[in-house]
Amino acid sequence: MSLKLGSLTTIIISTPETAKIVLQTHDLAFSSRTIPTAAQSLDHDKFSMAWLPVETQWRKLRKISREQMFSVPRLDASQGLRKDKLQKLCEYVNQCCEMGRAVDIGRAAFTTSLNLMSATLFSVEFAQYNSDSSQEMRDVVWGVMKGIGSPNLADYFPVLKRIDPQGILRETTVCFEKLFAIFDRIIDDKLKSSRGEKSDLLEALIHLHQRDELSRNDINHLLLDLFVAGTDTTSGTMEWAMTELLRNPEKLSRVENEITYIIGENKQVQESDIPRLPYLQAVVKETFRLHPAAPFLVPHKANVDVEINGYIVPKNAQVLVNVWASGRLWNMAECGRRICPGLPLAYRMVHLMLATLVGNFGWELEENVKPQELDMNEMFGLTLQKAIPLKAVPTKLCRT
Numbered sequence: 001m002s003l004k005l006g007s008l009t010t011i012i013i014s015t016p017e018t019a020k021i022v023l024q025t026h027d028l029a030f031s032s033r034t035i036p037t038a039a040q041s042l043d044h045d046k047f048s049m050a051w052l053p054v055e056t057q058w059r060k061l062r063k064i065s066r067e068q069m070f071s072v073p074r075l076d077a078s079q080g081l082r083k084d085k086l087q088k089l090c091e092y093v094n095q096c097c098e099m100g101r102a103v104d105i106g107r108a109a110f111t112t113s114l115n116l117m118s119a120t121l122f123s124v125e126f127a128q129y130n131s132d133s134s135q136e137m138r139d140v141v142w143g144v145m146k147g148i149g150s151p152n153l154a155d156y157f158p159v160l161k162r163i164d165p166q167g168i169l170r171e172t173t174v175c176f177e178k179l180f181a182i183f184d185r186i187i188d189d190k191l192k193s194s195r196g197e198k199s200d201l202l203e204a205l206i207h208l209h210q211r212d213e214l215s216r217n218d219i220n221h222l223l224l225d226l227f228v229a230g231t232d233t234t235s236g237t238m239e240w241a242m243t244e245l246l247r248n249p250e251k252l253s254r255v256e257n258e259i260t261y262i263i264g265e266n267k268q269v270q271e272s273d274i275p276r277l278p279y280l281q282a283v284v285k286e287t288f289r290l291h292p293a294a295p296f297l298v299p300h301k302a303n304v305d306v307e308i309n310g311y312i313v314p315k316n317a318q319v320l321v322n323v324w325a326s327g328r329l330w331n332m333a334e335c336g337r338r339i340c341p342g343l344p345l346a347y348r349m350v351h352l353m354l355a356t357l358v359g360n361f362g363w364e365l366e367e368n369v370k371p372q373e374l375d376m377n378e379m380f381g382l383t384l385q386k387a388i389p390l391k392a393v394p395t396k397l398c399r400t
């Protein structure tokens with residue numbers, strides 16, 4: 001489908017076969033991004049892995065993240081930190097259990113994702129379950145997603161860019177400034193206490209900074225990308241997974257039974273256990289299929305005229321791959337150069353969080369809510385979230 005939105009030609013790809021042509025066969029020709037005005041806040045697009053073209057600086061940032069953060073040895077080295085954060089989730093749900101209180105699953109999942117990410121990135125705990133700081137951070141991350149994902153007149157009529165008629169650039173800039181202020185504080189603390197270690201991503205980045213290979217600005221923009229791309233996608237996927245399980249109680253029991261049977265009664269699931277839990281993996285895959293966190297991916301752009309199925313996609317056209325509508329398992333491993341670099345970490349976080357919630361507690365919907373009546377409406381930023389928060393009551397004590 002081709003849409004002419006103001007001066008922007010947009011091509012929507014809605015079948016898996018055509019998506020494969022865009023993301024594999026002509027991967028390089030479609031590897032650039034159209035850049036929404038919101039992503040230009042504080043010149044983010046000039047420094048960001050998510051928006052830079054596939055050229056030298058983009059390659060450098062992908063290489064740094066792959067080697068310093070997402071490689072198997074790096075992820076294995078930081079798994080103890082993540083285990084500790086999952087234990088805190090367990091303790092929080094246990095408290096709710098004792099008080100007979102419902103858990104806001106999206107909110108708890110966001111706090112956990114935030115802490116898992118900050119543990120992996122800079123060995124710091126970010127937020128407490130019962131405080132407002134996590135909700136504030138959630139609002140900031142959602143503010144960025146909404147700013148970048150919302151239709152913005154300035155993107156279709158460039159003359160309006162300077163006026164920013166909907167105030168989207170101004171709002172996104174405020175969110176960016178808040179995140180940069182947090183990162184600056186963490187970087188300053190690290191610099192003060194640094195003994196030259198490279199035990200987490202930030203220490204490795206500081207090391208590169210001291211060798212003049214990365215500026216502080218580069219570090220801030222990279223952290224922003226990783227934080228924004230990694231928290232709300234992970235927690236959103238978790239909330240949808242729990243929603244689907246609570247709508248299908250027999251499937252919830254199957255996950256619970258698989259964990260009890262394979263892992264054992266009084267043991268916590270470890271990251272290395274995931275390959276032994278095929279039903280849990282199937283639930284996560286099905287959640288990705290039904291509720292893809294980025295339903296149009298991040299906008300791609302044609303670098304040259306490309307012919308697809310007899311049609312010409314003109315140079316500079318925006319290309320949105322409608323993963324949501326293709327309605328079948330989109331094997332993300334099939335994507336080309338722009339494939340999500342965070343998937344190895346997301347894979348561990350989503351499975352472990354889900355196993356922690358389902359393996360340690362029974363779950364029921366609040367009184368008067370029937371599984372088949374659960375609200376399934378979606379809310380779109382750049383990512384797709386559940387419009388009405390899922391609340392569920394934990395019913396078993398934590399095994400620990």
Ligand code: HEM
Nearest residue numbers: 049050226229230233234237293294297298338340342346
């Ligand atoms: C459930 C979790 C996640 C899902 C479903 C997901 C999905 C995606 C998708 C669909 C894209 C766009 C691919 C494209 O445009 O072709 C993407 C890009 C990206 N993701 Fe993820 N992601 C997840 C978690 C993470 C995590 C944990 C991180 C980092 C810690 C991360 C960092 C990024 C970055 C930096 C990009 C931009 C890459 C580039 O343009 O070169 N993501 N992700």
